[in-house]
Amino acid sequence: MKKYQVGIIGATGMVGQRLITLLHNHPWFDIALLAASRSSAGKTYEEAVRGRWMMKAPLPETVQAMMVCDAAEAETIAKAVDFIFCAVSLPKDETRAMEEGFARLGIPVVSNNSACRLVDDVPMIIPEINAEHAQMIKAQQQRLGTDRGFIVVKPNCSIQSYVPALHALMEFHPIALNVCTYQAVSGAGRTLANWPEMLGNVIPYIGGEEEKSEQEPSKVWGQLSADKDAVIGSHFPRISAQCLRVPVEDGHLAAVSVAFENPPTRAEILERWTHFHTLPQALKLPSAPDPFLIYLEEDNRPQPTLDAEAGHGMAITIGRLREDPLMDWRFVCLSHNTLRGAAGGSVLTAELLCAQGYITHRDKGENT
Ligand code: NAP
Numbered sequence: 001m002k003k004y005q006v007g008i009i010g011a012t013g014m015v016g017q018r019l020i021t022l023l024h025n026h027p028w029f030d031i032a033l034l035a036a037s038r039s040s041a042g043k044t045y046e047e048a049v050r051g052r053w054m055m056k057a058p059l060p061e062t063v064q065a066m067m068v069c070d071a072a073e074a075e076t077i078a079k080a081v082d083f084i085f086c087a088v089s090l091p092k093d094e095t096r097a098m099e100e101g102f103a104r105l106g107i108p109v110v111s112n113n114s115a116c117r118l119v120d121d122v123p124m125i126i127p128e129i130n131a132e133h134a135q136m137i138k139a140q141q142q143r144l145g146t147d148r149g150f151i152v153v154k155p156n157c158s159i160q161s162y163v164p165a166l167h168a169l170m171e172f173h174p175i176a177l178n179v180c181t182y183q184a185v186s187g188a189g190r191t192l193a194n195w196p197e198m199l200g201n202v203i204p205y206i207g208g209e210e211e212k213s214e215q216e217p218s219k220v221w222g223q224l225s226a227d228k229d230a231v232i233g234s235h236f237p238r239i240s241a242q243c244l245r246v247p248v249e250d251g252h253l254a255a256v257s258v259a260f261e262n263p264p265t266r267a268e269i270l271e272r273w274t275h276f277h278t279l280p281q282a283l284k285l286p287s288a289p290d291p292f293l294i295y296l297e298e299d300n301r302p303q304p305t306l307d308a309e310a311g312h313g314m315a316i317t318i319g320r321l322r323e324d325p326l327m328d329w330r331f332v333c334l335s336h337n338t339l340r341g342a343a344g345g346s347v348l349t350a351e352l353l354c355a356q357g358y359i360t361h362r363d364k365g366e367n368t
Helices: 014-023 074-080 092-104 127-144 162-167 209-220 266-274 339-355
Strands: 004-009 029-036 068-070 083-086 108-111 150-153 174-183 238-245 252-260 293-296 316-323 329-335
Touching: 004 014, 004 074, 014 029, 014 339, 029 074, 074 092, 083 092, 083 339, 092 108, 092 127, 092 150, 108 339, 127 150, 127 162, 127 339, 162 174, 162 252, 162 316, 162 329, 174 209, 209 238, 266 293, 266 316
Parallel strands: 004 029, 004 083, 029 068, 083 108, 108 150, 174 238, 293 316
Antiparallel strands: 174 252, 252 329, 316 329
């Protein structure tokens, strides 16, 4: 198979580093270009991340000598890649301008950033849940004046554990959801070593996170409009979220209580979780976990240190299913925030978009 040539914008950051560990041996994708801010540009990748490589795996030799580009040089980047992953820390308006700039140059953008998540015609995809939202790409291309470029985003990392667990139960009509998330420091691009004030501490505020946790599921669960140019948000379940930062390196845990219109039995819930097979598994996408949802019977699971890496960090682990005295059921679930919740989720999304023909190989001479 001819591999796709891939650029990583924000390659030096937490998500960018994760992308490098996932892509350097990927069966479909070759890392063709690395870009970051002007302060990293012109350095080799090894120089640019010296003293701030945050992955447990060593820095892959194949990228060490690659020169980091300035992400502002969009036209040069567009000539070198079939598509890009984007994960940058910039104000929202600058991120949106950057992503739309690449799309207008004919480059598909698979984004980890939040800037375009609520833009009407930008699909916000969890591949196991709403792959069909990619049909909005055509309308977005018309708006941006391109027939090849587009932006697809993945949702916030905090929703990636409980939205899949509930999606498997949608036939019972969840109507109200109370969720408290316990989020790892890597979600802020940090480690416990470089964030010592987190040790032995909990910070009960993560800017913007509760709003995203309450709003984004509505778009993920929404229906495509008749013209396929927007998603009509789902009104249910209504969500109340509290998001806390805890002294954990990797893995966002969520404690969930949920009320249903037609409450399922315990056996029905476990059966739906066990047999939750969806498009990425059917297509055998390289990063698709199988199984996607894993129920753990032990009372003290899931735990970030034991379970965040389940399914190479792409599976969701669930435990402690029990009746809730106020709602119907409660449980705890966990996802790896920089794998499933960020880099891995965007790689799986890119695989889906390639398999469905939305991302193609750029012919020589295109995008010039
Ligand atoms: P990070 O570790 O702070 O890295 C930020 C990256 O952005 C670096 O590569 C940085 O390059 C680059 N950058 C900064 N200014 C830039 C500019 N003007 N032009 C181009 N690149 C620029 O942040 P992160 O945790 O990887 O997060 C990146 C994005 O992913 C954010 O939008 C975040 O919300 C989202 N996200 C993160 C997670 C997570 O778990 N960490 C999960 C989901 C989504 P330099 O090194 O050159 O400064």
